[in-house]
Amino acid sequence: MAEIPTAAISRLVTYLRILEQLELQDVSRxxxxxxxxxxxxxxxxxxxxxxxxxxxGTRGMxxxxxxxxxxxxxxxxxxxxxxxxxxxxxRLGQAIANYPGASDYQFQxxxxxxxxxxxxxxxxRGLRVQHLDTLRDFTQTQTVDMGFLAVPPDRAQDxxxxxxxxxxxxxxxxxxxxxxxxxxxxxxxxxLSDEWRGVIVxxxxxxxxxxxxxxxxxxxxxxxxxxxxxxx
Amino acid sequence: MAEIPTAAISRLVTYLRILEQLELQDVSRxxxxxxxxxxxxxxxxxxxxxxxxxxxGTRGMxxxxxxxxxxxxxxxxxxxxxxxxxxxxxRLGQAIANYPGASDYQFQxxxxxxxxxxxxxxxxRGLRVQHLDTLRDFTQTQTVDMGFLAVPPDRAQDxxxxxxxxxxxxxxxxxxxxxxxxxxxxxxxxxLSDEWRGVIVxxxxxxxxxxxxxxxxxxxxxxxxxxxxxxx
DNA sequence: GGGTGTGAAACACTTCACAGCT
DNA sequence: AGCTGTGAAGTGTTTCACACCC
Numbered sequence: 001m002a003e004i005p006t007a008a009i010s011r012l013v014t015y016l017r018i019l020e021q022l023e024l025q026d027v028s029r030x031x032x033x034x035x036x037x038x039x040x041x042x043x044x045x046x047x048x049x050x051x052x053x054x055x056x057g058t059r060g061m062x063x064x065x066x067x068x069x070x071x072x073x074x075x076x077x078x079x080x081x082x083x084x085x086x087x088x089x090x091r092l093g094q095a096i097a098n099y100p101g102a103s104d105y106q107f108q109x110x111x112x113x114x115x116x117x118x119x120x121x122x123x124x125r126g127l128r129v130q131h132l133d134t135l136r137d138f139t140q141t142q143t144v145d146m147g148f149l150a151v152p153p154d155r156a157q158d159x160x161x162x163x164x165x166x167x168x169x170x171x172x173x174x175x176x177x178x179x180x181x182x183x184x185x186x187x188x189x190x191x192l193s194d195e196w197r198g199v200i201v202x203x204x205x206x207x208x209x210x211x212x213x214x215x216x217x218x219x220x221x222x223x224x225x226x227x228x229x230x231x232x
Numbered sequence: 233m234a235e236i237p238t239a240a241i242s243r244l245v246t247y248l249r250i251l252e253q254l255e256l257q258d259v260s261r262x263x264x265x266x267x268x269x270x271x272x273x274x275x276x277x278x279x280x281x282x283x284x285x286x287x288x289g290t291r292g293m294x295x296x297x298x299x300x301x302x303x304x305x306x307x308x309x310x311x312x313x314x315x316x317x318x319x320x321x322x323r324l325g326q327a328i329a330n331y332p333g334a335s336d337y338q339f340q341x342x343x344x345x346x347x348x349x350x351x352x353x354x355x356x357r358g359l360r361v362q363h364l365d366t367l368r369d370f371t372q373t374q375t376v377d378m379g380f381l382a383v384p385p386d387r388a389q390d391x392x393x394x395x396x397x398x399x400x401x402x403x404x405x406x407x408x409x410x411x412x413x414x415x416x417x418x419x420x421x422x423x424l425s426d427e428w429r430g431v432i433v434x435x436x437x438x439x440x441x442x443x444x445x446x447x448x449x450x451x452x453x454x455x456x457x458x459x460x461x462x463x464x
Numbered sequence: 465g466g467g468t469g470t471g472a473a474a475c476a477c478t479t480c481a482c483a484g485c486t
Numbered sequence: 487a488g489c490t491g492t493g494a495a496g497t498g499t500t501t502c503a504c505a506c507c508c
Contacts, residue, residue, distance in 0.1 A: 004454050005499055009447055013440045014410060031467065040410050043467095044501055051469060059468045060508040076443055077450040095327035101408060101439050146445055170449040172441055176333060178246060178272050181457070198452055202445040204438050207333050208245045209404055211308055213378055213434040215241055217402040218309040220430055222236050225413070237477055263489065275489095276479055283491055291490045292486040 008049045012072055014039045015046065019069040031062035078105040085111040085144050085168070087159045088151035089119050089129050092174060096148055097125045111138055115155075132162055139166040146170035153177040157184060164195045171199065176207045240281045244304055246271045247278065251301040263294035310337040317343040317376050317400070319391045320383035321351050321361050324406060328380055329357045343370055347387075364394055371398040378402035385409040389416060396427045403431065408439045 018038045022030060032050075036043040050056055050068075053075045057063040073079050082105075086093050089112050096102075097109060112124055113132045120129050130138065138144070147163040149156060149171055156175035161183065163171055173179050179201045216223045250270045254262060264282075268275040282288055282300075285307045289295040305311050314337075318325050321344050328334075329341060344356055345364045352361050362370065370376070379395040381388060381403055388407035393415065395403055405411050411433045448455045 003498095006454075006456065007499080009444050009454075010440065012447075013443045016443075017408060018410075033467085038410065040412070042501075047468065048470085048500075055469065057468050058508060059506065060466050062467060075447075077446045078443065082446055091327050091330055095323050096438065098323055099438065102442065105443075107442060145449065146442075148442075170445045172438075172445050174438075176249060178250075178270065180272070200445060200448045200452060200455055202441050202448065204436065204441040206328065206331065206404075206406075206436050208242065209434050209436040210334065210339060210378075210380075211245045211248075211310065211337075212241050213402045213404050213432060214309045214314055215244075215307075216432045216434065217377065220432060222238075222241075223432055224238065239477080265489085274479075279490065280478075280492085287491065289490050290486065291484065292488045294489065 004052045008052060009076075011039065011041060011045065011049050012076060015049070016069065016072040016076065016078075019065055019072065022065050023069060028065050029062050030065055030068070032057075035063075073105070081106040081108060082145045083108055083110045083143050084146050084148060085109070085113060085135070085138075085163075086148045086150060087113045087132060087135075087163060088149060088155075088174075089114045089122075089124055090116075090150065090152075093148070093150035094124055096150055096174070097127075110142055110144065111135075113138075114151075132159065135162055136166045139168065144168050146172060149173045149175055149179075151175060160201075161185075161195075164199050167195075169199055171201045173201055173203045174205070176205050179203075236284045240284060241308075243271065243273060243277070243281050244308060247281070248301065248304040248308065248310075251297055251304065254297050255301060260297050261294050262297055262300070264289075267295075305337070313338040313340060314377045315340055315342045315375050316378050316380060317341070317345060317367070317370075317395075318380045318382060319345045319364060319367075319395060320381060320387075320406075321346045321354075321356055322348075322382065322384075325380070325382035326356055328382055328406070329359075342374055342376065343367075345370075346383075364391065367394055368398045371400065376400050378404060381405045381407055381411075383407060392433070393417075393427075396431050399427075401431055403433045405433055405435045406437070408437050411435075 015035055018035060032043040032046040036046045039046065054071065056068050056071050084107055086097055086109060097112065109125065109127060112127045112129045113135050114120060114129050115132050120131050122129050144166070147168045147170070149159055149163070151159045153175045156173065156177045156179060160171055160173070160179045171179060181196045181199060181201060183196065247267055250267060264275040264278040268278045271278065286303065288300050288303050316339055318329055318341060329344065341357065341359060344359045344361045345367050346352060346361050347364050352363050354361050376398070379400045379402070381391055383391045385407045388405065388409045389411060392403055392405070392411045403411060413428045413431055413433060415428065
Protein backbone atom coordinates (compact mmCIF):
# COMPACT_ATOMS: atom_id res chain seq x y z
CA MET A 1 0.00 0.00 0.00
CA ALA A 2 2.63 2.47 1.06
CA GLU A 3 5.24 2.76 -1.65
CA ILE A 4 6.85 5.64 0.20
CA PRO A 5 7.66 4.90 3.84
CA THR A 6 5.71 6.97 6.35
CA ALA A 7 8.94 7.62 8.20
CA ALA A 8 10.37 9.20 5.06
CA ILE A 9 7.73 11.95 5.23
CA SER A 10 8.69 12.78 8.81
CA ARG A 11 12.31 13.00 7.74
CA LEU A 12 11.44 15.25 4.81
CA VAL A 13 9.90 17.69 7.27
CA THR A 14 13.14 17.61 9.24
CA TYR A 15 15.28 18.20 6.14
CA LEU A 16 13.11 21.16 5.22
CA ARG A 17 13.58 22.68 8.67
CA ILE A 18 17.33 22.26 8.35
CA LEU A 19 17.30 23.92 4.92
CA GLU A 20 15.40 26.88 6.37
CA GLN A 21 18.07 27.27 9.02
CA LEU A 22 20.87 27.00 6.46
CA GLU A 23 19.18 29.65 4.31
CA LEU A 24 18.97 32.00 7.30
CA GLN A 25 22.70 31.46 7.79
CA ASP A 26 23.29 32.25 4.10
CA VAL A 27 24.61 28.77 3.40
CA SER A 28 23.91 28.12 -0.28
CA ARG A 29 25.09 24.55 -0.73
CA UNK A 30 24.77 21.34 1.24
CA UNK A 31 25.22 17.60 0.79
CA UNK A 32 23.54 14.39 1.83
CA UNK A 33 26.30 13.89 4.41
CA UNK A 34 25.77 17.36 5.88
CA UNK A 35 21.98 17.00 5.97
CA UNK A 36 22.32 13.54 7.47
CA UNK A 37 24.48 14.74 10.33
CA UNK A 38 22.11 17.60 11.14
CA UNK A 39 19.04 15.36 10.91
CA UNK A 40 20.55 12.49 12.88
CA UNK A 41 20.18 9.91 10.12
CA UNK A 42 22.52 8.33 7.57
CA UNK A 43 23.48 9.96 4.27
CA UNK A 44 22.09 6.88 2.45
CA UNK A 45 18.77 7.60 4.04
CA UNK A 46 18.77 11.23 2.96
CA UNK A 47 19.55 10.35 -0.65
CA UNK A 48 16.94 7.59 -0.73
CA UNK A 49 14.27 9.80 0.84
CA UNK A 50 14.87 12.53 -1.71
CA UNK A 51 15.01 10.03 -4.57
CA UNK A 52 11.41 9.01 -3.86
CA UNK A 53 10.34 12.40 -5.18
CA UNK A 54 12.86 13.39 -7.80
CA UNK A 55 16.43 14.28 -8.54
CA UNK A 56 17.22 17.51 -6.77
CA GLY A 57 21.01 17.50 -6.56
CA THR A 58 23.98 17.65 -8.83
CA ARG A 59 26.44 14.76 -8.89
CA GLY A 60 29.76 15.81 -7.49
CA MET A 61 28.28 19.06 -6.20
CA UNK A 62 25.57 18.30 -3.71
CA UNK A 63 22.37 20.30 -3.30
CA UNK A 64 21.61 23.98 -3.71
CA UNK A 65 19.84 25.06 -0.53
CA UNK A 66 17.10 27.29 -2.04
CA UNK A 67 16.35 24.76 -4.79
CA UNK A 68 16.08 21.76 -2.48
CA UNK A 69 14.03 23.83 -0.05
CA UNK A 70 11.63 24.89 -2.79
CA UNK A 71 11.26 21.30 -3.97
CA UNK A 72 10.56 19.97 -0.49
CA UNK A 73 8.00 22.73 0.06
CA UNK A 74 6.31 21.62 -3.13
CA UNK A 75 6.47 17.90 -2.29
CA UNK A 76 5.01 18.46 1.17
CA UNK A 77 2.24 20.65 -0.21
CA UNK A 78 3.31 23.73 1.72
CA UNK A 79 3.16 26.04 -1.29
CA UNK A 80 -0.53 26.67 -0.81
CA UNK A 81 -2.82 28.07 1.87
CA UNK A 82 -4.15 25.71 4.55
CA UNK A 83 -7.25 26.84 6.39
CA UNK A 84 -7.40 25.45 9.90
CA UNK A 85 -10.03 25.34 12.62
CA UNK A 86 -9.23 24.53 16.24
CA UNK A 87 -11.80 22.41 18.07
CA UNK A 88 -11.34 22.76 21.81
CA UNK A 89 -10.16 26.13 23.03
CA UNK A 90 -9.11 25.25 26.57
CA ARG A 91 -5.57 25.74 27.79
CA LEU A 92 -4.10 23.39 25.19
CA GLY A 93 -6.13 24.78 22.30
CA GLN A 94 -5.11 28.32 23.22
CA ALA A 95 -1.46 27.34 23.50
CA ILE A 96 -1.70 25.83 20.02
CA ALA A 97 -3.45 28.90 18.61
CA ASN A 98 -0.70 31.13 19.97
CA TYR A 99 2.24 28.88 19.15
CA PRO A 100 4.53 30.65 16.69
CA GLY A 101 5.53 28.90 13.48
CA ALA A 102 2.14 27.66 12.36
CA SER A 103 1.61 30.75 10.26
CA ASP A 104 4.73 29.96 8.23
CA TYR A 105 3.76 28.31 4.98
CA GLN A 106 0.30 29.85 5.07
CA PHE A 107 -1.36 27.79 7.76
CA GLN A 108 -4.19 30.12 8.76
CA UNK A 109 -6.57 29.76 11.67
CA UNK A 110 -10.00 30.61 10.31
CA UNK A 111 -12.21 29.43 13.16
CA UNK A 112 -12.23 28.35 16.81
CA UNK A 113 -14.88 26.01 18.19
CA UNK A 114 -15.83 24.67 21.59
CA UNK A 115 -18.91 23.57 23.55
CA UNK A 116 -18.11 25.37 26.80
CA UNK A 117 -20.53 28.35 27.19
CA UNK A 118 -17.89 30.24 29.19
CA UNK A 119 -15.55 30.19 26.20
CA UNK A 120 -18.02 30.84 23.39
CA UNK A 121 -17.94 34.46 22.33
CA UNK A 122 -14.51 35.12 23.82
CA UNK A 123 -11.68 36.21 21.57
CA UNK A 124 -8.52 34.14 21.12
CA ARG A 125 -5.85 35.41 18.74
CA GLY A 126 -8.33 37.75 17.15
CA LEU A 127 -10.94 35.06 16.50
CA ARG A 128 -14.27 34.66 18.24
CA VAL A 129 -14.89 31.20 19.74
CA GLN A 130 -18.04 29.62 18.24
CA HIS A 131 -20.16 26.68 19.29
CA LEU A 132 -19.11 23.37 17.76
CA ASP A 133 -22.68 22.83 16.55
CA THR A 134 -22.20 25.73 14.13
CA LEU A 135 -19.15 24.13 12.48
CA ARG A 136 -21.21 22.50 9.76
CA ASP A 137 -22.76 25.83 8.73
CA PHE A 138 -19.35 27.44 8.95
CA THR A 139 -17.84 25.07 6.42
CA GLN A 140 -20.67 25.85 3.96
CA THR A 141 -19.28 29.33 3.42
CA GLN A 142 -15.65 28.93 4.46
CA THR A 143 -13.16 26.37 3.15
CA VAL A 144 -11.59 24.39 6.00
CA ASP A 145 -8.73 22.05 5.17
CA MET A 146 -7.86 20.70 8.59
CA GLY A 147 -9.04 20.65 12.17
CA PHE A 148 -6.84 20.63 15.24
CA LEU A 149 -8.50 18.55 17.93
CA ALA A 150 -7.65 19.75 21.43
CA VAL A 151 -10.59 18.52 23.49
CA PRO A 152 -10.57 16.16 26.50
CA PRO A 153 -10.14 12.50 25.49
CA ASP A 154 -13.73 11.51 26.27
CA ARG A 155 -14.99 14.20 23.88
CA ALA A 156 -12.50 13.50 21.10
CA GLN A 157 -14.45 10.95 19.05
CA ASP A 158 -17.61 13.11 19.01
CA UNK A 159 -15.67 16.22 18.10
CA UNK A 160 -13.87 14.30 15.35
CA UNK A 161 -17.25 13.18 14.06
CA UNK A 162 -18.33 16.83 13.89
CA UNK A 163 -15.24 17.59 11.81
CA UNK A 164 -15.87 14.64 9.50
CA UNK A 165 -19.55 15.59 9.14
CA UNK A 166 -18.51 19.12 8.24
CA UNK A 167 -16.36 17.74 5.44
CA UNK A 168 -12.97 18.47 6.98
CA UNK A 169 -10.47 16.05 5.43
CA UNK A 170 -7.61 16.26 7.94
CA UNK A 171 -7.56 15.96 11.72
CA UNK A 172 -4.54 16.67 13.88
CA UNK A 173 -5.48 14.88 17.07
CA UNK A 174 -3.89 16.12 20.29
CA UNK A 175 -6.14 14.03 22.55
CA UNK A 176 -4.66 10.87 24.08
CA UNK A 177 -7.12 8.55 22.40
CA UNK A 178 -7.52 6.68 19.12
CA UNK A 179 -9.90 8.38 16.69
CA UNK A 180 -11.97 5.71 14.93
CA UNK A 181 -12.26 6.67 11.26
CA UNK A 182 -15.90 5.63 11.23
CA UNK A 183 -19.20 6.60 12.76
CA UNK A 184 -19.31 4.78 16.10
CA UNK A 185 -22.62 5.86 17.61
CA UNK A 186 -24.77 3.82 15.24
CA UNK A 187 -24.65 0.15 16.30
CA UNK A 188 -24.04 -2.24 13.44
CA UNK A 189 -22.77 0.58 11.32
CA UNK A 190 -19.05 0.18 11.76
CA UNK A 191 -18.08 0.25 8.09
CA LEU A 192 -16.23 3.15 6.58
CA SER A 193 -19.06 5.61 6.26
CA ASP A 194 -19.23 8.32 3.65
CA GLU A 195 -18.41 11.26 5.88
CA TRP A 196 -15.17 9.58 6.94
CA ARG A 197 -14.06 8.68 3.44
CA GLY A 198 -10.67 10.24 2.75
CA VAL A 199 -10.30 11.74 6.22
CA ILE A 200 -6.69 11.60 7.44
CA VAL A 201 -5.91 11.51 11.15
CA UNK A 202 -2.48 12.40 12.45
CA UNK A 203 -1.69 12.20 16.16
CA UNK A 204 0.40 14.45 18.40
CA UNK A 205 0.31 12.80 21.80
CA UNK A 206 2.33 14.30 24.60
CA UNK A 207 1.31 11.74 27.25
CA UNK A 208 2.25 8.87 24.96
CA UNK A 209 5.63 10.49 24.31
CA UNK A 210 6.18 10.75 28.05
CA UNK A 211 5.44 7.07 28.54
CA UNK A 212 7.62 6.00 25.62
CA UNK A 213 10.41 8.06 27.13
CA UNK A 214 9.97 6.29 30.46
CA UNK A 215 10.26 2.94 28.73
CA UNK A 216 13.40 3.89 26.80
CA UNK A 217 15.10 5.33 29.86
CA UNK A 218 14.68 1.92 31.47
CA UNK A 219 15.57 0.06 28.26
CA UNK A 220 18.08 2.27 26.45
CA UNK A 221 19.46 -0.58 24.35
CA UNK A 222 16.10 -0.86 22.55
CA UNK A 223 16.36 2.68 21.20
CA UNK A 224 17.83 2.76 17.71
CA UNK A 225 20.26 5.64 17.42
CA UNK A 226 21.25 5.97 13.74
CA UNK A 227 24.98 6.34 13.15
CA UNK A 228 25.97 8.82 10.43
CA UNK A 229 27.71 7.42 7.39
CA UNK A 230 31.41 6.76 7.86
CA UNK A 231 33.22 8.70 5.12
CA UNK A 232 36.06 6.41 4.03
CA MET B 233 19.96 -3.23 17.21
CA ALA B 234 16.26 -3.00 17.94
CA GLU B 235 14.93 -6.45 18.70
CA ILE B 236 11.59 -4.93 19.68
CA PRO B 237 10.15 -2.54 17.09
CA THR B 238 9.88 1.06 18.23
CA ALA B 239 6.35 1.13 16.86
CA ALA B 240 5.42 -1.72 19.19
CA ILE B 241 6.15 0.50 22.22
CA SER B 242 3.83 3.19 20.90
CA ARG B 243 1.12 0.59 20.44
CA LEU B 244 1.65 -0.76 23.96
CA VAL B 245 0.91 2.72 25.27
CA THR B 246 -2.31 2.69 23.26
CA TYR B 247 -3.34 -0.75 24.53
CA LEU B 248 -2.75 0.42 28.10
CA ARG B 249 -4.98 3.43 27.55
CA ILE B 250 -7.71 1.19 26.18
CA LEU B 251 -7.41 -1.13 29.17
CA GLU B 252 -7.80 1.83 31.52
CA GLN B 253 -11.01 2.78 29.74
CA LEU B 254 -12.30 -0.78 29.85
CA GLU B 255 -11.56 -0.95 33.58
CA LEU B 256 -13.51 2.26 34.15
CA GLN B 257 -16.42 0.65 32.30
CA ASP B 258 -16.10 -2.44 34.52
CA VAL B 259 -15.23 -4.67 31.58
CA SER B 260 -13.18 -7.51 33.00
CA ARG B 261 -12.22 -9.49 29.91
CA UNK B 262 -11.00 -8.61 26.43
CA UNK B 263 -9.36 -10.26 23.44
CA UNK B 264 -6.75 -9.48 20.83
CA UNK B 265 -9.58 -8.87 18.34
CA UNK B 266 -11.32 -6.41 20.66
CA UNK B 267 -8.11 -4.56 21.51
CA UNK B 268 -7.15 -4.47 17.84
CA UNK B 269 -10.41 -2.87 16.81
CA UNK B 270 -10.16 -0.22 19.51
CA UNK B 271 -6.50 0.48 18.75
CA UNK B 272 -6.96 0.53 14.98
CA UNK B 273 -4.48 -2.27 14.28
CA UNK B 274 -4.78 -5.97 13.46
CA UNK B 275 -5.31 -8.69 16.06
CA UNK B 276 -2.09 -10.36 14.84
CA UNK B 277 -0.25 -7.21 15.70
CA UNK B 278 -1.70 -7.06 19.21
CA UNK B 279 -0.73 -10.64 19.96
CA UNK B 280 2.77 -10.19 18.56
CA UNK B 281 3.33 -6.95 20.48
CA UNK B 282 2.30 -8.56 23.74
CA UNK B 283 4.36 -11.68 22.99
CA UNK B 284 7.54 -9.59 22.96
CA UNK B 285 7.14 -9.19 26.71
CA UNK B 286 5.43 -12.31 27.97
CA UNK B 287 2.34 -14.44 27.93
CA UNK B 288 -0.46 -12.47 29.48
CA GLY B 289 -3.57 -14.20 28.17
CA THR B 290 -5.31 -17.51 28.43
CA ARG B 291 -5.82 -19.60 25.30
CA GLY B 292 -9.44 -19.89 24.47
CA MET B 293 -10.33 -17.15 26.97
CA UNK B 294 -8.58 -13.93 26.02
CA UNK B 295 -7.10 -11.43 28.48
CA UNK B 296 -8.18 -10.36 31.95
CA UNK B 297 -8.30 -6.56 31.88
CA UNK B 298 -6.71 -5.81 35.29
CA UNK B 299 -3.96 -8.39 34.78
CA UNK B 300 -3.00 -7.21 31.31
CA UNK B 301 -3.15 -3.61 32.48
CA UNK B 302 -0.86 -4.37 35.43
CA UNK B 303 1.60 -6.16 33.16
CA UNK B 304 1.73 -3.33 30.63
CA UNK B 305 2.23 -0.84 33.45
CA UNK B 306 5.18 -2.94 34.59
CA UNK B 307 6.61 -3.37 31.09
CA UNK B 308 6.42 0.36 30.36
CA UNK B 309 8.00 1.21 33.71
CA UNK B 310 4.99 3.14 34.97
CA UNK B 311 4.93 1.39 38.37
CA UNK B 312 7.44 3.81 39.82
CA UNK B 313 7.75 7.53 40.41
CA UNK B 314 9.14 9.72 37.62
CA UNK B 315 10.49 13.11 38.66
CA UNK B 316 10.20 15.66 35.89
CA UNK B 317 11.51 19.15 35.34
CA UNK B 318 10.14 21.50 32.70
CA UNK B 319 12.68 23.67 30.91
CA UNK B 320 10.94 26.60 29.27
CA UNK B 321 7.91 27.99 31.06
CA UNK B 322 6.39 30.12 28.33
CA ARG B 323 2.90 29.49 27.03
CA LEU B 324 3.69 25.96 25.88
CA GLY B 325 5.58 25.00 29.05
CA GLN B 326 2.70 26.25 31.19
CA ALA B 327 0.15 24.38 29.11
CA ILE B 328 2.19 21.22 29.59
CA ALA B 329 2.53 21.81 33.33
CA ASN B 330 -1.23 22.20 33.65
CA TYR B 331 -2.23 19.43 31.27
CA PRO B 332 -4.18 16.77 33.16
CA GLY B 333 -3.09 13.16 32.93
CA ALA B 334 0.63 13.55 33.52
CA SER B 335 0.18 12.98 37.22
CA ASP B 336 -1.31 9.54 36.56
CA TYR B 337 1.33 6.90 37.03
CA GLN B 338 3.32 9.11 39.36
CA PHE B 339 4.82 11.56 36.92
CA GLN B 340 5.65 14.45 39.26
CA UNK B 341 6.82 17.91 38.32
CA UNK B 342 9.61 18.74 40.74
CA UNK B 343 11.07 21.84 39.12
CA UNK B 344 10.47 24.54 36.51
CA UNK B 345 13.34 26.31 34.78
CA UNK B 346 13.68 29.21 32.37
CA UNK B 347 16.10 32.01 31.51
CA UNK B 348 13.54 34.81 31.19
CA UNK B 349 13.90 37.18 34.20
CA UNK B 350 10.19 38.04 33.98
CA UNK B 351 9.27 34.42 34.63
CA UNK B 352 11.84 33.52 37.28
CA UNK B 353 10.31 33.64 40.72
CA UNK B 354 6.74 33.34 39.47
CA UNK B 355 4.61 30.40 40.53
CA UNK B 356 3.22 27.88 38.07
CA ARG B 357 1.21 24.95 39.35
CA GLY B 358 2.56 25.56 42.85
CA LEU B 359 6.20 25.54 41.76
CA ARG B 360 8.54 28.52 41.65
CA VAL B 361 10.28 29.08 38.32
CA GLN B 362 14.07 28.96 38.74
CA HIS B 363 16.93 30.04 36.49
CA LEU B 364 18.20 27.32 34.17
CA ASP B 365 21.75 27.94 35.45
CA THR B 366 20.69 26.53 38.82
CA LEU B 367 19.54 23.21 37.32
CA ARG B 368 22.88 21.54 37.93
CA ASP B 369 22.79 22.42 41.64
CA PHE B 370 19.17 21.37 41.78
CA THR B 371 19.95 17.86 40.56
CA GLN B 372 22.60 17.49 43.25
CA THR B 373 19.93 17.33 45.94
CA GLN B 374 16.86 16.26 43.95
CA THR B 375 16.53 13.24 41.69
CA VAL B 376 15.36 14.24 38.20
CA ASP B 377 14.47 11.46 35.76
CA MET B 378 13.35 13.45 32.76
CA GLY B 379 13.18 16.97 31.39
CA PHE B 380 10.45 18.39 29.20
CA LEU B 381 11.98 20.82 26.76
CA ALA B 382 9.57 23.62 25.81
CA VAL B 383 11.90 26.43 24.75
CA PRO B 384 12.10 28.20 21.37
CA PRO B 385 13.90 26.12 18.72
CA ASP B 386 17.04 28.27 18.68
CA ARG B 387 17.48 27.71 22.43
CA ALA B 388 16.71 23.98 22.39
CA GLN B 389 20.20 22.53 21.88
CA ASP B 390 21.68 24.68 24.67
CA UNK B 391 18.85 23.85 27.04
CA UNK B 392 19.21 20.17 26.21
CA UNK B 393 22.93 20.46 26.97
CA UNK B 394 22.04 21.89 30.38
CA UNK B 395 19.83 18.88 31.03
CA UNK B 396 22.54 16.46 29.90
CA UNK B 397 25.16 18.24 32.02
CA UNK B 398 22.85 17.99 35.02
CA UNK B 399 22.69 14.23 34.54
CA UNK B 400 19.09 14.03 33.33
CA UNK B 401 18.76 10.85 31.29
CA UNK B 402 15.56 11.53 29.35
CA UNK B 403 14.46 14.53 27.30
CA UNK B 404 10.98 15.01 25.88
CA UNK B 405 11.63 17.59 23.20
CA UNK B 406 8.70 19.79 22.19
CA UNK B 407 10.84 22.15 20.10
CA UNK B 408 10.74 21.78 16.31
CA UNK B 409 14.40 20.96 15.99
CA UNK B 410 16.69 17.95 16.14
CA UNK B 411 18.54 17.61 19.44
CA UNK B 412 22.08 16.43 18.76
CA UNK B 413 22.99 13.85 21.39
CA UNK B 414 26.46 15.33 21.71
CA UNK B 415 28.18 18.49 22.80
CA UNK B 416 28.13 20.73 19.76
CA UNK B 417 29.82 23.91 20.96
CA UNK B 418 33.32 22.46 21.07
CA UNK B 419 34.71 22.17 17.53
CA UNK B 420 36.31 18.82 16.76
CA UNK B 421 34.57 17.29 19.70
CA UNK B 422 31.62 15.71 17.98
CA UNK B 423 31.94 12.23 19.48
CA LEU B 424 29.45 10.96 21.99
CA SER B 425 30.62 12.83 25.05
CA ASP B 426 30.25 11.55 28.59
CA GLU B 427 27.38 13.77 29.65
CA TRP B 428 25.28 12.55 26.75
CA ARG B 429 25.95 8.86 27.33
CA GLY B 430 22.65 7.08 27.85
CA VAL B 431 20.51 10.19 27.31
CA ILE B 432 17.28 9.36 25.49
CA VAL B 433 15.51 11.99 23.40
CA UNK B 434 11.89 11.61 22.42
CA UNK B 435 10.17 14.20 20.24
CA UNK B 436 6.66 15.63 20.35
CA UNK B 437 6.47 17.98 17.40
CA UNK B 438 3.21 19.70 16.65
CA UNK B 439 4.47 21.65 13.62
CA UNK B 440 5.87 18.50 12.05
CA UNK B 441 2.54 16.74 12.62
CA UNK B 442 0.77 19.61 10.89
CA UNK B 443 3.05 19.35 7.85
CA UNK B 444 2.74 15.55 7.67
CA UNK B 445 -1.03 16.00 7.77
CA UNK B 446 -0.84 18.46 4.88
CA UNK B 447 1.13 15.94 2.85
CA UNK B 448 -1.26 13.07 3.54
CA UNK B 449 -4.34 15.16 2.75
CA UNK B 450 -2.80 15.71 -0.68
CA UNK B 451 -1.57 12.10 -0.96
CA UNK B 452 -4.14 9.98 0.91
CA UNK B 453 -3.16 6.78 -0.90
CA UNK B 454 0.27 6.89 0.79
CA UNK B 455 -1.26 6.66 4.26
CA UNK B 456 -1.39 3.06 5.49
CA UNK B 457 -4.67 2.45 7.28
CA UNK B 458 -4.50 -0.98 8.99
CA UNK B 459 -7.50 -3.21 8.40
CA UNK B 460 -8.71 -5.22 11.40
CA UNK B 461 -8.44 -9.00 11.19
CA UNK B 462 -11.19 -10.62 9.18
CA UNK B 463 -12.76 -13.20 11.50
CA UNK B 464 -13.51 -16.22 9.27
C1' DG C 465 38.00 13.70 -7.13
C1' DG C 466 33.66 14.10 -5.28
C1' DG C 467 28.88 13.42 -4.29
C1' DT C 468 24.36 12.04 -6.25
C1' DG C 469 21.08 8.57 -7.79
C1' DT C 470 19.70 3.73 -7.73
C1' DG C 471 19.29 -1.38 -8.26
C1' DA C 472 20.33 -5.12 -5.26
C1' DA C 473 21.28 -7.11 -0.75
C1' DA C 474 20.40 -7.06 3.98
C1' DC C 475 17.56 -6.32 7.51
C1' DA C 476 13.32 -5.27 10.18
C1' DC C 477 8.60 -5.51 10.72
C1' DT C 478 4.11 -7.35 9.87
C1' DT C 479 1.15 -10.91 8.48
C1' DC C 480 -0.04 -15.44 8.56
C1' DA C 481 -1.15 -20.29 9.72
C1' DC C 482 -1.53 -23.32 13.00
C1' DA C 483 -0.03 -25.74 17.30
C1' DG C 484 -1.51 -25.85 21.87
C1' DC C 485 -4.09 -24.87 25.90
C1' DT C 486 -8.89 -24.04 28.12
C1' DA D 487 -14.95 -24.86 19.74
C1' DG D 488 -12.39 -20.61 20.91
C1' DC D 489 -8.50 -17.64 21.34
C1' DT D 490 -3.61 -17.16 22.52
C1' DG D 491 1.24 -17.65 21.44
C1' DT D 492 4.75 -18.27 17.91
C1' DG D 493 7.84 -20.00 14.11
C1' DA D 494 7.81 -19.12 9.25
C1' DA D 495 6.51 -16.58 5.20
C1' DG D 496 5.76 -12.33 3.18
C1' DT D 497 6.27 -7.52 2.82
C1' DG D 498 8.38 -3.11 3.56
C1' DT D 499 12.34 -0.31 4.82
C1' DT D 500 17.10 0.57 5.27
C1' DT D 501 21.73 -0.16 3.98
C1' DC D 502 24.97 -0.75 0.67
C1' DA D 503 28.03 -0.52 -3.49
C1' DC D 504 28.84 1.47 -7.40
C1' DA D 505 27.61 3.60 -11.95
C1' DC D 506 27.31 8.06 -13.42
C1' DC D 507 27.81 12.84 -13.98
C1' DC D 508 29.86 17.48 -12.55
